Amino acid sequence: MSGPRLVRRTLLAAAATAPLARLAGAGSQPLRLRAAPARVALVGEGWPSTEVWAYDGTVPGPTLRGRQGERLVVEVENGLPEPTTVHWHGLRVPVGMDGVPGSSQPPIPPGGRFRYELPLADAGTFWYHPHVRSAEQVGRGLYGLLVVEEPERWPVDRELALVLDDWRLGPDAVNEARPSPHDAAHAGAYGNTVTVNGRVVERVEVRPGERLRLRLLNAANARIFALRFKGAEPWLVALDGHPLAPRRIEGPLLLAPGQRADLVLDVPAVRLARVDLLDEGDPQGTYRVTSLAVTRNEAPSPAVDRGPPPALPPNPLAEPDLAAAQEHELVLDGGMMATMMRGRAPAARRLPPDPRELRALFARGLFWTINGRAMAEHGHGHEPPLLRLALGRSHRLAILNRTAFPHPIHLHGHAFRVLARDGREEPGRPWRDTVLVAPGERVEVAFVADNPGLWMLHCHVLEHQGSGMMALVEVA
Ligand code: C2O
Ligand code: CU
Numbered sequence: 076m077s078g079p080r081l082v083r084r085t086l087l088a089a090a091a092t093a094p095l096a097r098l099a100g101a102g103s104q105p106l107r108l109r110a111a112p113a114r115v116a117l118v119g120e121g122w123p124s125t126e127v128w129a130y131d132g133t134v135p136g137p138t139l140r141g142r143q144g145e146r147l148v149v150e151v152e153n154g155l156p157e158p159t160t161v162h163w164h165g166l167r168v169p170v171g172m173d174g175v176p177g178s179s180q181p182p183i184p185p186g187g188r189f190r191y192e193l194p195l196a197d198a199g200t201f202w203y204h205p206h207v208r209s210a211e212q213v214g215r216g217l218y219g220l221l222v223v224e225e226p227e228r229w230p231v232d233r234e235l236a237l238v239l240d241d242w243r244l245g246p247d248a249v250n251e252a253r254p255s256p257h258d259a260a261h262a263g264a265y266g267n268t269v270t271v272n273g274r275v276v277e278r279v280e281v282r283p284g285e286r287l288r289l290r291l292l293n294a295a296n297a298r299i300f301a302l303r304f305k306g307a308e309p310w311l312v313a314l315d316g317h318p319l320a321p322r323r324i325e326g327p328l329l330l331a332p333g334q335r336a337d338l339v340l341d342v343p344a345v346r347l348a349r350v351d352l353l354d355e356g357d358p359q360g361t362y363r364v365t366s367l368a369v370t371r372n373e374a375p376s377p378a379v380d381r382g383p384p385p386a387l388p389p390n391p392l393a394e395p396d397l398a399a400a401q402e403h404e405l406v407l408d409g410g411m412m413a414t415m416m417r418g419r420a421p422a423a424r425r426l427p428p429d430p431r432e433l434r435a436l437f438a439r440g441l442f443w444t445i446n447g448r449a450m451a452e453h454g455h456g457h458e459p460p461l462l463r464l465a466l467g468r469s470h471r472l473a474i475l476n477r478t479a480f481p482h483p484i485h486l487h488g489h490a491f492r493v494l495a496r497d498g499r500e501e502p503g504r505p506w507r508d509t510v511l512v513a514p515g516e517r518v519e520v521a522f523v524a525d526n527p528g529l530w531m532l533h534c535h536v537l538e539h540q541g542s543g544m545m546a547l548v549e550v551a
Contacts, residue, residue, distance in 0.1 A: 105190065106139060106147070108161070110205070110217055111154030118248045118268070118275050125248045127216035128155060134273035135238045135294065136203070136219030143198040143223050149191045151183065158182035158207055161191060163221060164333060164485070165201040165316050165508045168193050170528025173487055174206050177457075178529040178547065182207050197390035197490075198225040199316025200290040200335040202238075208452065210296055210537035214252055214264065216240075216273075218294045223316070225388055231339060232285040237352075238273070239330070239364065240294045241266030256542075260411045260442040262480050263297025263332075263536035269354070271365045278368040283375035284344030286384075287367075288312075290337055293330045296537040299481060299511070301327035301356030302364070304340065306349055310384055313337035317490055317506035318387035327355050331483035331511040333535035337387075342367065344378040392490055392506060393523035400469035400521055403462055405484075407512065407534075409433065409443040409543065412479040441543035443478070443534070449543030461532070461546035464524040471521045476512040482539060485509040486548065487530040491522035509535055524550040 113132040114124040130136025141147040153159050160182055162174035172191050176182040183189045201221040205212040220236055243252045243266040258264040268275060281287065289309070293300055310321045311328070315335050330336055342348055350367040369375075436442070441449035450458055464470050472491070474484055490508050493501045496518050512518045533545035 105150045107150050107152065108136065109152040109154050110159055112156075115216070115273060117242060117244070117270055117273065123248050125242070125244065125250050127250065128212060129216045130219050134216040134218075134240075134270075136217070138220040138222060138236065139203070140222045140224065141195045143195055143226055145195050147193040147195060149193065150188060151191060152188050153183040153185055155212075156185055158184050159205045159212060159217075160189070160207055161203050162206040162487075163191070163193055163201065163203050165199070165335070165490070166193055166221070167196050167488060167490070167526055170488060170526070170530065173528075173530070175487065175531050176207055178531070195223045197316060197392075198223045198388070199313055199318075199390065200292065200337055201316050202292050202294065202335070204294070206531075208541070210254065210264070210541045213294070213537055214296045215250070220290065220292060222290065227388070229288070229387060230385065231288040234288045234290065235279065235281075236290045236292070237271055237279075237365075238292045238294055239300060240270050240273070241298045242268045242270065244268045256440060256442075258297070259440070259538040259542040260437075263538040265298050265358075266295070269298075269362075269364055276365040278349075278366040278370070280370055281342045281348075281367045283342055283346070283348050283369045283373070284378065285342050286381060287340045287342065288337060289340055290335065291330060292335045293332050295332055297332060299332070299356050299483070300330040300354050300364075302330055303327045303353045303355055305351040305353055307340050307343065307367075309338040309340040311336060312339055312384060312387055314505045315490065315507040315509060317390055317392070319503045319505050320386055321383045322503070329356070329511060331481070331509065331535065332537070333483055333485050333509040334507075334511070339384040340367070341381055342369065344375040346372060346375060348375075390490075390506070393525050395469035395471070395492065395521040395523050397469070397471065397494075397521060400471040401465065402471045402473070403464075404446075405462075405472060405474045405532075406446055407443070407474065407476045407478055407482055407484075407544065408445075408447070409436075409449070410478045410480055411442075436543065443539050443542055443544035445532075445544060445546045448546065450545040450547070451543070452541045452545070458547055460529060460549035462548045464548060464550045466524055466527050466550050469521060469523050471519060473517055473519050474510070474512050475517045476514055479514050480536075481511055481513050482544065483509050483511045483535040484532065485535045486532045488526040488528060488550070489522050489524065489530070491520040494519040494521055527551055
């Protein structure tokens, strides 16, 4: 097996659950979060540390925890040499708390502070990261998990968060990521070293026979993981924080940048049990991300088949009325090898930007368009919205990818049901906030536009987001 890999260490299970978890309680002090440069041991002891940008000095930043129905108050301090904001990916919050410079708030200047007040409408696995020069700021290590607990305890033995990321490290573990028009116009910036919870990890210690709830997050700028668990048959219980009817995973689990998946995994009740987490999505071949391993040679208790876990309680999302929904189409275009795709994709109603227009955009570092328009990252405050959605109504979006690359499309402020891909119904019609659209594919989603404001819609390959594949959606 080849692929990205340096050297791995053991991560104790306790560490994997993020020791810095902070619970907000009713009436408690606001949580504080400071974004600043730091050095962390990405590769592990015995290797030089890497210069990063981090929340509270750690990558990932502290896991923020709250309970559904509560309000999380987070006071963010900017210790970076440039402006920043924090976006609470997947939380359905008022637009003024969404962390988008221009439409939500002015960016927080160096040395400045901003107080975020976040109502926790939905339980699930969410995350936070900056929304200013995202490729650069998230890529340097600014991200963390945000866990909203269900009101009632859910029956597992233990929770394990696995936050995946990749880095482009040189010898000496120096971060060599640099903005590159080549990356931006292709698949985005892939790294050569994959970390789990901010470390290259040989194995995560687990106990034989225990039932784990895994909270997976892909915090990488561009890498799309295709995960397979060798040695276990986990149940998928939620996507992007939102519960679905538990089902076994068939084939690899695709986890695109920004996406989350909650799984229930029963560690085999055998001596020295080991579950390998493989990524089959790397262009250079399958490699092992890490393993869940029992290292103490204790006799396990007899195996019991626990069967499917109970479904998580659903989140309070308004069900779209498909018969009455207004229809919209989003055509993704641009990038290298785009013309290749023209013949393959079905003809769209809208015209693509003509080649001359595309060349002019390329000259400005904009490689991608949505419905013919490319939005620059600093265009937040000024651009007119690409879509205007009537507040309180059901909407159906068809997203057509006419490029040669996959794009995880993220909508702020809402969750949508994924209805179909190329006319084939999506199993379970899951609720998501980020949907992966393959080259040539047409994906249909639907939702009720019930959160008023000016919301971002963009590709979560951050180099694509930063080079045009971004738009504003007005809900009013
Ligand atoms: Cu996770 Cu607009 O972002
Ligand atoms: Cu993209």
